Amino acid sequence: MKLLFPLALASVLSAVADPLPSWQETETKKAIVSFVENVTTPGSADYVDPAARIATFDNDGCLWSEQPIYFQAFYIFDRIKELAPRHPEWKEEEPFASVLKGEVEKALEGGEEALLKMAMATHAGLTDEEFRATVGKWLATARHPKTKRPYTEMVFQPMLELLAYLRANEFKTFIVSGGGIDFLRVFAEDVYGIPPQQVVGSSIKAGYEVRDGKPVIVKLPELDFIDDKEGKPVGIHQHIGRRPIFAAGNSDGDFQMLEWTTSGEGARFGLLVHHTDAEREWAYDRESHVGRLDRGLKEGPDRGWTIVSMKDDWNRVYPAAP
Amino acid sequence: MKLLFPLALASVLSAVADPLPSWQETETKKAIVSFVENVTTPGSADYVDPAARIATFDNDGCLWSEQPIYFQAFYIFDRIKELAPRHPEWKEEEPFASVLKGEVEKALEGGEEALLKMAMATHAGLTDEEFRATVGKWLATARHPKTKRPYTEMVFQPMLELLAYLRANEFKTFIVSGGGIDFLRVFAEDVYGIPPQQVVGSSIKAGYEVRDGKPVIVKLPELDFIDDKEGKPVGIHQHIGRRPIFAAGNSDGDFQMLEWTTSGEGARFGLLVHHTDAEREWAYDRESHVGRLDRGLKEGPDRGWTIVSMKDDWNRVYPAAP
Numbered sequence: 198m199k200l201l202f203p204l205a206l207a208s209v210l211s212a213v214a215d216p217l218p219s220w221q222e223t224e225t226k227k228a229i230v231s232f233v234e235n236v237t238t239p240g241s242a243d244y245v246d247p248a249a250r251i252a253t254f255d256n257d258g259c260l261w262s263e264q265p266i267y268f269q270a271f272y273i274f275d276r277i278k279e280l281a282p283r284h285p286e287w288k289e290e291e292p293f294a295s296v297l298k299g300e301v302e303k304a305l306e307g308g309e310e311a312l313l314k315m316a317m318a319t320h321a322g323l324t325d326e327e328f329r330a331t332v333g334k335w336l337a338t339a340r341h342p343k344t345k346r347p348y349t350e351m352v353f354q355p356m357l358e359l360l361a362y363l364r365a366n367e368f369k370t371f372i373v374s375g376g377g378i379d380f381l382r383v384f385a386e387d388v389y390g391i392p393p394q395q396v397v398g399s400s401i402k403a404g405y406e407v408r409d410g411k412p413v414i415v416k417l418p419e420l421d422f423i424d425d426k427e428g429k430p431v432g433i434h435q436h437i438g439r440r441p442i443f444a445a446g447n448s449d450g451d452f453q454m455l456e457w458t459t460s461g462e463g464a465r466f467g468l469l470v471h472h473t474d475a476e477r478e479w480a481y482d483r484e485s486h487v488g489r490l491d492r493g494l495k496e497g498p499d500r501g502w503t504i505v506s507m508k509d510d511w512n513r514v515y516p517a518a519p
Numbered sequence: 520m521k522l523l524f525p526l527a528l529a530s531v532l533s534a535v536a537d538p539l540p541s542w543q544e545t546e547t548k549k550a551i552v553s554f555v556e557n558v559t560t561p562g563s564a565d566y567v568d569p570a571a572r573i574a575t576f577d578n579d580g581c582l583w584s585e586q587p588i589y590f591q592a593f594y595i596f597d598r599i600k601e602l603a604p605r606h607p608e609w610k611e612e613e614p615f616a617s618v619l620k621g622e623v624e625k626a627l628e629g630g631e632e633a634l635l636k637m638a639m640a641t642h643a644g645l646t647d648e649e650f651r652a653t654v655g656k657w658l659a660t661a662r663h664p665k666t667k668r669p670y671t672e673m674v675f676q677p678m679l680e681l682l683a684y685l686r687a688n689e690f691k692t693f694i695v696s697g698g699g700i701d702f703l704r705v706f707a708e709d710v711y712g713i714p715p716q717q718v719v720g721s722s723i724k725a726g727y728e729v730r731d732g733k734p735v736i737v738k739l740p741e742l743d744f745i746d747d748k749e750g751k752p753v754g755i756h757q758h759i760g761r762r763p764i765f766a767a768g769n770s771d772g773d774f775q776m777l778e779w780t781t782s783g784e785g786a787r788f789g790l791l792v793h794h795t796d797a798e799r800e801w802a803y804d805r806e807s808h809v810g811r812l813d814r815g816l817k818e819g820p821d822r823g824w825t826i827v828s829m830k831d832d833w834n835r836v837y838p839a840a841p
């Protein structure tokens with residue numbers, strides 16, 4: 198190649214620098230890079246216009262860890278403890294009573310419904326501004342029970358690189374999570390480079406009112422949308438209005454999102470993070486109470502999805518401590 | 520000024536070219552330009568980071584005309600006529616019976632509720648793909664009863680320039696409309712340069728299913744969200760997750776969106792298009808059955824909102840015929 202202009206040199210240099218340094222040189226990395234080159238090379242049969250380069254990412258277990266329980270559940274438990282003095286009735290009422298006694302597993306026995314009940318009890322009534330302030334304060338001070346790290350430092354370095362790599366190739370990156378949309382928005386821009394308008398998640402309803410002359414958005418004690426399983430393609434439809442060409446998840450809650458994404462015409466990419474690394478993170482799949490991955494492992498390969506083995510495909514899990 | 524480099528020349532030329540040629544040289548135009556310069560000039564007390572430069576636009580009566588009835592209502596009426604052979608019961612059932620008899624005013628007597636009933640009856644059951652195809656076909660062939668133009672040529676040239684001007688200044692432009700979100704998405708990107716993920720609107724619920732091995736999004740006969748009045752700041756919250764710094768509308772249905780936008784801290788801009796031009800478009804406000812504007816005219820000026828007089832502030836209304 199002849200280097201005629203400084204511009205050409207710069208583009209050669211940036212092509213030479215590895216955009217995915219935390220990914221091992223395995224088939225997985227090759228598949229990702231080859232997909233991105235395919236859809237972005239003008240004249241390629243698989244070329245996709247930048248406007249249609251939509252990539253969606255699950256959050257819990259895909260962009261950050263989710264063990265021993267979803268991190269948002271830790272937030273909700275801490276809020277319940279903080280609010281308990283104003284709710285003497287919680288001492289007798291499940292799942293709150295178990296939370297206050299520190300019996301986390303028992304509190305979560307009620308599954309999604311129990312979690313939702315706690316989320317609504319702790320979120321509703323707050324203005325959006327108040328809610329964001331409590332989450333921001335919690336993220337700044339809370340530490341994970343095992344790693345002792347702030348939760349926002351338990352994001353996956355290889356996935357941060359993947360997000361940046363896609364954006365450098367004119368993809369728009371979205372979060373599509375079963376977690377709370379407004380919880381995610383507090384840190385998604387700083388931590389993932391994903392602005393609030395590109396976050397899709399579960400939500401409770403909101404209202405608008407003028408309080409003492411000051412307009413506010415208030416969270417209401419009513420479920421709005423659950424962004425999980427069939428809900429993920431629906432959330433994508435309502436928020437984004439366009440089918441992604443790339444989707445990443447880690448559990449059977451992402452099955453429909455990957456199915457919807459990869460059944461479109463043209464080149465498509467489905468990615469599942471398989472937690473195989475008990476040493477550096479956690480190892481779990483079919484039997485796990487969070488992030489259960491069974492159908493995806495069974496059907497994924499035949500559907501052309503790429504299963505990422507955390508242990509074999511990543512040379513680093515978390516970012517270096519700042 | 521010394522012109523040292525071709526780049527500097529280009530930037531001088533583009534600064535000299537008027538980005539809003541269809542706007543008269545009035546106080547209105549000055550106010551818009553001065554706001555944009557204020558929030559985009561580094562070092563200015565009112566400087567706003569590009570990530571927070573969110574601008575929201577109502578659609579009907581703000582980006583395109585809305586007389587004698589909302590254009591989406593024309594679409595719905597045409598669909599009812601098309602589907603009537605499959606619905607013999609509509610001959611006896613209001614508001615369908617009036618539509619089929621061509622009695623438009625009577626069909627609309629039931630107000631928003633009647634319109635919603637017709638929207639659901641004609642939209643529900645379709646896959647998203649089918650729905651988009653019917654809207655696309657209609658937009659390509661339908662003509663406005665008075666102007667005989669395609670509806671997408673009844674957009675306001677000055678507003679197209681305003682959208683482009685804001686985007687050239689690193690604003691993200693969104694539609695926030697009481698109209699149907701998926702109806703708008705069919706043409707918003709081509710006509711306004713606004714991609715589907717930046718459209719907020721009223722919606723019915725959607726479902727995800729696999730039909731004969733093919734995944735589809737299906738529209739359901741259940742109301743999801745009405746994006747009007749208090750619903751506009753709520754829709755902004757749920758979809759965008761960030762308060763706009765610029766909002767434009769034309770009726771009292773936009774009051775809360777402008778109130779929410781302009782009550783934030785720092786420089787804010789609220790704009791109301793006042794339909795004052797019976798000759799080139801329509802003249803209406805307080806007494807109109809569509810786009811009623813009363814409270815906005817009364818309270819807007821004291822709130823610092825800019826009232827655009829179509830007659831006096833625009834030297835052109837529609838784009839030149841292509």
Ligand SMILES: [Ca+2]
Nearest residue numbers: 255257258448
């Ligand atoms: Ca997950």
Ligand SMILES: [Ca+2]
Nearest residue numbers: 577579580770
């Ligand atoms: Ca309007």
